[in-house]
Amino acid sequence: MNILKFFTxxxxxxxxxxxxxxxxYDTDSILADQLEALQSSNRKNDDxxxxxxxxxxxxxxxREQGITIDVAYKYFQTEKRKFIIADTPGHIQYTRNxxxxxxxxxxxxxxxxxxxxxxxQTIRHSYIVSLLGIKHVVVCINKMxxxxxxxxxxxxxxxxxxxxxxxxxxxxxxxxxxxxxxxDNIVQNSGNMDWYEGESLLHFLExxxxxxxxxxxxxxxxxxxxxxxxxxELHDYRGYAGRVLSGTFNLNDKVTVLPSxxxxxxEKIEFFDQTPDAAHAGQSVxxxxxxxxxxxxxxxxxxxxxxxQESKLIEADLCWMDGRAxxxxxxxxxxxxxxxxxxKISEILHKVDINTLEKHAADEFKLNDIGRVIIxxxxxxxxxxxxxxxxxxxxxxxxxxTNLTVGALMFRxxxx
Amino acid sequence: xxxxxxxxxDELEAEAIHIxxxxxxxxxxxALLFSGGKDSITLVRLAEKAFRxxxxxxxxxxxxxxxxxxxxxxxxxxxxxxxxxxLIIGSVQESxxxxxxxxxxxxxxxxxxxxxxxxxxxxxxxxxxxxxxxARRDEEKARAKERIFSVRDEFGQxxxxxxxxxxxxxxxxxxxxxxxxxxxxxxxxxELDVWNYIRREKIDLPSIYFSHERDCITRNGQLMAASPFxxxxxxxxxxxxxxxxRTVGDMSCTxxxxxxATLIDDIISEISASKIxxxxxxxxxxxxxxxxxxxKKGGYF
Ligand SMILES: Nc1nc2c(ncn2[C@@H]2O[C@H](COP(=O)(O)OP(=O)(O)OP(=O)(O)O)[C@@H](O)[C@H]2O)c(=O)[nH]1
Ligand SMILES: [Mg+2]
Numbered sequence: 002m003n004i005l006k007f008f009t010x011x012x013x014x015x016x017x018x019x020x021x022x023x024x025x026y027d028t029d030s031i032l033a034d035q036l037e038a039l040q041s042s043n044r045k046n047d048d049x050x051x052x053x054x055x056x057x058x059x060x061x062x063x064r065e066q067g068i069t070i071d072v073a074y075k076y077f078q079t080e081k082r083k084f085i086i087a088d089t090p091g092h093i094q095y096t097r098n099x100x101x102x103x104x105x106x107x108x109x110x111x112x113x114x115x116x117x118x119x120x121x122q123t124i125r126h127s128y129i130v131s132l133l134g135i136k137h138v139v140v141c142i143n144k145m146x147x148x149x150x151x152x153x154x155x156x157x158x159x160x161x162x163x164x165x166x167x168x169x170x171x172x173x174x175x176x177x178x179x180x181x182x183x184x185d186n187i188v189q190n191s192g193n194m195d196w197y198e199g200e201s202l203l204h205f206l207e208x209x210x211x212x213x214x215x216x217x218x219x220x221x222x223x224x225x226x227x228x229x230x231x232x233x234e235l236h237d238y239r240g241y242a243g244r245v246l247s248g249t250f251n252l253n254d255k256v257t258v259l260p261s262x263x264x265x266x267x268e269k270i271e272f273f274d275q276t277p278d279a280a281h282a283g284q285s286v287x288x289x290x291x292x293x294x295x296x297x298x299x300x301x302x303x304x305x306x307x308x309x310q311e312s313k314l315i316e317a318d319l320c321w322m323d324g325r326a327x328x329x330x331x332x333x334x335x336x337x338x339x340x341x342x343x344x345k346i347s348e349i350l351h352k353v354d355i356n357t358l359e360k361h362a363a364d365e366f367k368l369n370d371i372g373r374v375i376i377x378x379x380x381x382x383x384x385x386x387x388x389x390x391x392x393x394x395x396x397x398x399x400x401x402x403t404n405l406t407v408g409a410l411m412f413r414x415x416x417x
Numbered sequence: 418x419x420x421x422x423x424x425x426x427d428e429l430e431a432e433a434i435h436i437x438x439x440x441x442x443x444x445x446x447x448a449l450l451f452s453g454g455k456d457s458i459t460l461v462r463l464a465e466k467a468f469r470x471x472x473x474x475x476x477x478x479x480x481x482x483x484x485x486x487x488x489x490x491x492x493x494x495x496x497x498x499x500x501x502x503x504l505i506i507g508s509v510q511e512s513x514x515x516x517x518x519x520x521x522x523x524x525x526x527x528x529x530x531x532x533x534x535x536x537x538x539x540x541x542x543x544x545x546x547x548x549x550x551x552a553r554r555d556e557e558k559a560r561a562k563e564r565i566f567s568v569r570d571e572f573g574q575x576x577x578x579x580x581x582x583x584x585x586x587x588x589x590x591x592x593x594x595x596x597x598x599x600x601x602x603x604x605x606x607x608e609l610d611v612w613n614y615i616r617r618e619k620i621d622l623p624s625i626y627f628s629h630e631r632d633c634i635t636r637n638g639q640l641m642a643a644s645p646f647x648x649x650x651x652x653x654x655x656x657x658x659x660x661x662x663r664t665v666g667d668m669s670c671t672x673x674x675x676x677x678a679t680l681i682d683d684i685i686s687e688i689s690a691s692k693i694x695x696x697x698x699x700x701x702x703x704x705x706x707x708x709x710x711x712x713k714k715g716g717y718f
Pocket of ligand 1: 011012013014015016017018019020054067068069070089090091092143144145146147179180181182183
C-alpha cells in the first residue's frame with residue numbers, strides 16, 4: 002500500500018475544510034468520540050446539521066472566526082490507499098501556510114465556488130501549484146447545490162479554467178462537480194447530476210498514479226551526519242548518513258563528493274542491521290566510500306556520471322513569506338538540504354501580477370509576492386533545476402535577525 | 418532501472434530518520450523526551466536506525482510524575498541498559514517539594530499538568546535547544562496544526578498563529594538563545610501505523626499495553642486503574658477487570674479499555690475496528706474543546 006499526499010486550495014469559503022470533513026465523514030474515518038465532540042460543538046450549519054469544517058479547523062481562533070488560519074494535516078485510508086491531507090487556508094494573508102501544505106504534496110485539489118467561478122485566489126493558488134510543480138490537479142466545482150446542480154454553470158466555469166490551465170502549463174487537470182456540504186460526488190457518485198459521467202473524487206484519488214518512486218538517474222545524497230563510533234572494535238568506521246533525494250546508489254558506483262569534487266566508489270551501504278546492494282530515492286541510509294575523503298555535513302554525494310550544477314549565482318523563483326519586505330542590501334541564510342550558507346538577492350528580475358499573470362519589473366518584494374530573482378551565495382551550491390529534481394532544486398531563505406523562514410526558492414538556472 | 422519495495426511504513430520510517438539526523442546536525446544540545454509509551458519507544462528504535470553503530474547524539478529525558486505504572490519504569494530501566502544510552506530524569510515530585518508547583522486536590526487530581534513545569538525546568542537546567550517528542554498529528558486537532566520543527570519561546574510557549582513556514586523536507590532549526598524547538602519525527606504517523614511498525618520491527622512493549630487483570634474503578638464513564646495515586650472515596654467501587662491500555666501516561670489520567678487482546682495481532686484488529694480515538698482514553702483532553710491547544714501554548718509536550 003502506498004501514500005497519496007494531497008492538499009486543498011481555493012479562495013476563502015470555497016469549502017476546502019468542509020470537503021475534507023466530508024471525505025473523512027463519508028469514508029467512516031471519524032471516530033465516535035470525535036463525532037460526539039462535533040455534535041456538541043456550537044458551530045452548526047444553518048439547517049442545524051454538523052459543520053464538518055471544524056474537524057480540521059483545530060485552533061480556537063479558527064473556530065471563532067469560521068476560517069482556516071494554518072494548515073491542518075489529516076489522515077485516512079481506504080482499502081486501496083493511505084492518504085495524507087493538508088487543509089490549507091484560503092485567505093491571502095495566510096498564503097505562506099498554503100505553500101507549506103502544498104510543498105510536500107503530489108496532488109492539488111482546487112475548489113471553486115460555483116456561484117463565483119474563477120476568482121483571484123483561484124488564479125493565485127493555481128499559479129503556486131504550477132510553480133511548485135505539483136503533478137496532478139483536481140478542480141472541484143463546489144456548492145453545486147446552490148446553483149441547482151446546473152451543467153451550464155459547471156461547463157462555463159471549466160471552460161474558463163481550461164484557459165488558465167493552459168496559460169500555466171498544468172498538464173494533468175481533472176474536473177469534478179461537487180457539493181461538499183451535501184456529499185455529492187465526494188465519495189459516492191451523485192444522483193443529482195446525471196449529466197456528469199466521471200468518477201467521484203474519492204475514486205479518482207484512489208487510483209491516480211502517485212509516482213512516489215523517483216525514476217531519475219540523478220543519484221544524490223546530502224550528508225546529514227557522519228557516524229564515527231570511535232570504539233575499539235569500530236576504530237576506523239566512518240559512515241555517511243543521509244536520505245537519498247533522488248536516483249539510486251549501487252555498490253561499486255563511482256561517485257563524486259561536492260563541493261570538494263573528490264571521487265570515490267560506494268564500498269558499502271548500511272541500513273541498521275542490513276547491508277543492501279542499493280540505496281534508492283527516499284531511503285535513509287549510511288554510505289561508506291572506498292577512499293578516505295574529507296566529508297562533513299552539508300556535502301553531497303552524487304553519481305559521478307550525472308553531476309548537478311554548481312554555482313554561486315542562481316536564477317530562482319522566489320515566494321516571499323515574511324511581513325518584513327525583502328532587503329536586497331542585507332545577507333540572508335540560504336538552506337539547501339543540509340547545507341546552510343550566506344546569500345544576497347543580487348537582482349529582482351520581475352514580479353508576477355497574480356491577476357493577469359503578467360511579469361513586471363519591480364524593486365520591492367513584500368509578503369506573498371512571487372517573482373524571479375538572482376541569488377548570490379557565499380559557497381557554491383550543488384543543485385539541480387527544480388523541474389528536473391524537486392528535492393535538489395529547492396531551498397529556503399532564513400532572516401538571520403529573526404531566524405524566521407522568509408522565502409521559498411525554486412531553482413530555474415545557473416547564471417554564468 | 419531497478420525496482421524496489423518502498424511501502425508506506427518504509428516511507429514514514431525514512432522520513433523520521435531524516436528528521437532525527439537533522440536534529441543531530443542542527444543543534445548543540447538536543448534531547449529525546451522518553452515517556453515510556455509506545456510512541457517514544459518507537460522513537461528510540463528510529464534513533465537506533467538513524468545513528469547505529471554510533472551513539473545517540475542526545476540523552477533520553479524522562480519527566481517522571483512519580484505516578485507511574487510500575488511496568489513502565491522497569492521497562493524504561495531495562496531498555497536504557499540494553500541500548501547503553503544516557504537517561505536524565507526530571508522529577509515532578511522534586512518540583513512539588515521545591516514548592517514550584519502545587520499538587521492538585523479533589524477527585525480528578527492528576528499530575529499531568531504539573532509535568533510542564535518540570536519539563537521547562539529540566540530544559541533550562543541542561544540548556545536543551547531541541548526536544549524530540551513522539552506526538553502525532555492524528556492524535557488531536559491542535560496537534561494536527563503543528564510543524565515538525567516547532568519553535569517554543571523562552572517560556573515554553575507555542576504560538577499557533579505565528580508558526581514558521583515549513584517547506585519541502587527542509588527544517589529551519591535556527592533559534593535565539595533561550596528558545597527551543599520541539600521536534601516531532603512521527604508527526605505523519607497514525608496510531609495504527611505505530612502498531613504496524615511495532616509488529617513489523619518486533620519491538621518489545623511494556624506489558625500494560627496487553628490484556629491483563631487489574632483492579633479498576635469507573636470515573637466519568639472511563640475505567641481507571643485503582644492506585645494510591647487516585648483520590649478514591651466510598652462511592653468508588655473497585656472491580657476486577659480484564660483490561661489493557663491504549664496510551665500510557667500518568668496513572669491518574671490514563672484510562673484503560675476492556676480487552677482480551679494478548680497479542681499484537683489482536684491489538685491491531687481491535688484498533689482497526691475501534692470507534693473511539695486513542696485520545697478518547699485521556700481524561701486530560703476532556704476538559705474543553707481547546708484543552709490541548711491551551712496546554713501546548715503553556716509549554717506542554
Ligand atoms: N451550500 C453549500 N455550502 C457549502 C458547501 N461547501 C461548503 N459550504 C459552506 O461554505 C462555508 C465555508 O466553508 P469552509 O469549508 O469553512 O471554507 P474554506 O474554503 O475551508 O475556508 P478557508 O479555509 O477559511 O479559506 C461554510 O459555511 C460551509 O458550510 C457546499 O457544497 N454547498
Ligand atoms: Mg478552511
